[in-house]
Amino acid sequence: MSTIRDVAKSAGVSAATVSRVLNNKGYVSEEKKEKIEKVIHDMGYxxxxxxxxxxxxxxxxxxxxVTDITNPFFPELAKGAEKAAYLNGYSFLLGNTKGMDNHNDDYVKLLKNKYIDGVIIASHDIDIEILKEQENTPMVVLEMDNDIENACTIKVDNYDGAMTATRHLVSIGCRKIAHIYGPQYDSTAKERLEGYKAVIRDTSGLSEILVPGDFTINGGAETVQNLLTQYPDIDGIFAGNDLMAIGVLKKLNQLKIKVPEDIAVCGFDGIFMTQVTNPELTTIEQPIYRMGELAAEKLIFRINHPFYGKESIELKTKLQIRESTRKVNRSDQKKSFSDGD
Amino acid sequence: MSTIRDVAKSAGVSAATVSRVLNNKGYVSEEKKEKIEKVIHDMGYxxxxxxxxxxxxxxxxxxxxVTDITNPFFPELAKGAEKAAYLNGYSFLLGNTKGMDNHNDDYVKLLKNKYIDGVIIASHDIDIEILKEQENTPMVVLEMDNDIENACTIKVDNYDGAMTATRHLVSIGCRKIAHIYGPQYDSTAKERLEGYKAVIRDTSGLSEILVPGDFTINGGAETVQNLLTQYPDIDGIFAGNDLMAIGVLKKLNQLKIKVPEDIAVCGFDGIFMTQVTNPELTTIEQPIYRMGELAAEKLIFRINHPFYGKESIELKTKLQIRESTRKVNRSDQKKSFSDGD
DNA sequence: CATAAAACTAAAATCGGTTTCACACAGATA
DNA sequence: TATCTGTGTGAAACCGATTTTAGTTTTATG
Incomplete structure (x- = not known):
């Protein structure tokens, strides 16, 4: 491998001049510039x-x-971010926090020791206080409320998305709609819960049916039994995320409860798997790839504009209607409700 | 941030001595060593x-x-590799080749320009010739035949796995078993095809039914129509990978053909999604996470032992029997076959 | 006891770039 | 003509570590 001094020698100039050409910075005569560029090209420097x-x-x-790249939400995010990073000449480091015990902050140390130029955080496992200390590390935080100065936050309008989901269930005739909400340390889960509550509150004849979930497939499956025991007549389930919705679907399938005929199911996130279930799953789609891409772009902007200050970006979700909420005649409800939306 | 010279000054020694302590290399008196370690700790150096x-x-x-981190095979691989890397003090860079046009070799350049210590290749998009030139870069190649010197290859026994899959279909009573084979530039696809052929050849009463596929969900779905037109009486499909099997399942579902009653379906890979389909998909499981982990471990070994030479590791697959190949009475076959597996 | 070997250490060179600084020279300005 | 400004350049310092070199002090050996 040749060095800048090799190039300099071969071009009959000093290393400083080569550096100026390389960085397109400072005065260099056109003549030398061309000579140096030729040498660089010829040497493959x-x-x-x-x-x-x-x-x-x-x-x-x-x-x-990220928490865990095997969580289907993250690969798409990662791909968007990696691509944007790459296109801007950046390499892309990945870290999973799940199962790393208390070593997660090591990732943060890396930032300093390896001069990592910026970081996208999509994990609750990183201590927010430690994050705050990294005042001059450009940061983009995804899907999380935070009060970190000098960071950019990117998320979707979960509240609106949850309202859309709930309204959609109402619109296909559901009248006993349960919500499986995610862990409340996660602000997205909180917002989704609030969105659900808002629609229930504002729609006559509905009442809240709530069960806690943990955002996993198994967790989703497990809530179903509880739910059916307490509320045997539910006709719609809005799961706080797609993974739980998939769990719900599996369990209902095992119990020979028909989706959407007996119970309609709607998820949230728009992960790819929702197209693979049977029936395919209606969901509130987040622009996941775009979020990753945007995160990297914003991060790079921040790297180039230090101390840009706080910024919050809220993207829109999109209701993706599929088989799991197909409109069907809901005979029971027909008697008690006359609401035609 | 403090430097090694700050530490040296504070401990009353030279930077060289601190470096010796840091790297545990060369002579350092116990006395100074302790002093230096204390200073390092106190300064948080x-x-x-x-x-x-x-x-x-x-x-x-x-x-x-990797080709594409959103391909469900890769996140698990990546996680295994990342974890092993992290545990050994290495950071983990990720690159997707898909959609990068001809810029893939830029990833290879990175290896030199950023002193990347080693690379795990799980993509056919990287030019094998360019790879070969990187003689002194430690390399682990996954799921690919290669003749790269000084590289470690990790793969599963695809031939054996494919035989197991095919035999399994035979054992549940299938007698018209089709195989959707993957792109033949991919040696794993080739081996799986060979494994299928071997069983067909060695089992009386069976004959080859082959259609090409492209290892994608849509590709799998598309072959179904062809297959059924040409061979309306098939009773088993062995797809070259899980994604195609999932596509097949979707299509059969749309066509109201029952799985496993009418046609049994078996995939290959063991991606997580196979547990989410309805019916759940029988597959030949690869130890994906372990492969990632092993790849990183082997790579690190090679980093520490340059010029270790060529090495090939072949892991075993495991037949994971699920609903899509449940044994059912296959009335048609009963007449024409008396074979009890 | 002389001397070779081992233990220990610091100064300086090095890795391969960037950046500062000093200086030279041209043309513009007064 | 003297001075200022803008252009152009190279030597040297620097980034923060490791490694080589050379030298000193101990310890072991014959």
Whole structure:
């Protein structure tokens, strides 16, 4: 591998001049510039990024910290972010926090020791206080409420999405709609719960039916039994995320309860798996890929504009109607409700 | 951030001595060692990995190159690799080749420019010739035949797995078993095809029914129509991978053909989604997570033992029997076959 | 006891870039 | 003509570690 000094020697100039050409910065005569570029091309020289990093305190690398890349939400996010990173000349570091016990903050240390230029956080496992200390590390936080200064937050309008989901269930004739809400330390779960509550409150004849869930497939499946025992006449389930909705679907299937005929099911997230279930799952789609892409783009912007300040971006969700909420005659309800929406 | 010279000054020694302590290498008196360690601890000093990298030509980073992290096979692989990397003090770079046009080799350039210590290749999009040129980059190649010197190859016994799958279909009474084979530039697809052929050949009363597929869900779905037109009496489908099997399942479902009653379906890979379909999908499970983990471990071993030479690891698959191949009375077959598996 | 070997240490060189600084020279301005 | 400004350049310092070199002090050996 040739170095900048090799190039300099071969072009009959100093390393400083080559560096100026490389970075397109400072005065260089057109004549020397051309000569140097030719030599660079001929030698196939490429600057060593580590040396450059040491000098500039930069690594042209950004990191994405997720809970668990095997959670189907994250690969799409990661892909969007990786692609945007790559297109802007950045490498893409991935970290999973799940199952790392208390070592998660090691990821944060990396930021300093390896001059990682910025980080996208999509995990609740990273201590928010430690995050706050990283004042001058550009940061983008996904799907989380936070009060971190100098960070960009990207999320969807979960409240609105949840209202849309609930209204949709109402619109296909459901009148006993349960919501399986996610862990309440997660602000998205909270917002979705609030959205559900709002619609129930504002629609006559409905009342809240709530069970807690843990955002996993098994968790979703487990709530079903409870739910049916307490409320045998429910006709719709709005799960706080797709994974739970998938669990619900599986369980209902095992119990020979027909979806959507007996109970309609709606999820939230728009993960790819919702197209694979039988019946296919209606869901509130988040622009996951776009969120990843946007996160990387915003992060890079912040890297180039330090101390840009706080920013919050809220994207729209989209109701994706599929088989699991197909409109069917709901004979029981017909008697007691006359509401035609 | 404090530097090694800060530590040195504070401990009343030279930077060289601190470095010796840091790397546990060379002579250092017990007395000074303790003093230095105390200072390091008190100052919260951590060595700058970029500076270290420049000096040692190392980055304590390894890369995983996959086709597409949103392909459900890869997240589990990535997680296994990331975890093993992390536990050994390595950071984990991810690259997707799909949709990168001809820029894939840029990933390879990174290896040099950023002193990436080693790379795990799980993509056919990287030019094998370029890979071969990277003679002194430790490499682990997954799921691919290759003749790269000084690389470790990890794969499962696809031939055996395919035989197991085919035999399993035979054992539940299938007698017209089709195989949807994957793209033949992919050696795993080839081996699976061979395994299928071997069983067909060795079992009396069976004959080959083959259709090409592209390893995607849609691709799998599309072959079904063809298959049924040409061979309306098939009673079993062995798809070359799970994604195609899922597509097949969807299509059969749309056509109101019952699985497993009318046609049994078996996949290959063991991706998580196979547990979510309805019916759940029988598959040949690969130890995906373990493969990722092993890949990282082997890679790190190679980083520490340069020029270790070629190595091939073949792991076993496991038949995971699920609903899609439940044994049922196959009335048609009963007449024409008396074979009890 | 002389001397070789081992233990220990610091100064300086190095890794491969960037950046500062000093300086030279041209043309513009007064 | 003297001075200022803008252009162009290279030597040297720097980023923060490791490693080599050379030298000193101990310890072991014959």
């Amino acid at each position: 490429e600057p060593n990024q580590i040396a450059r990093g040491l000098a500039k305190k930069t690594s042209k690398t950004l990191a994405l910290i | 951590e060595p700058n990995q970029i500076a270290r990298g420049l000096a040692k030509k190392t980055s304590k980073t390894l890369a995983l190159i």
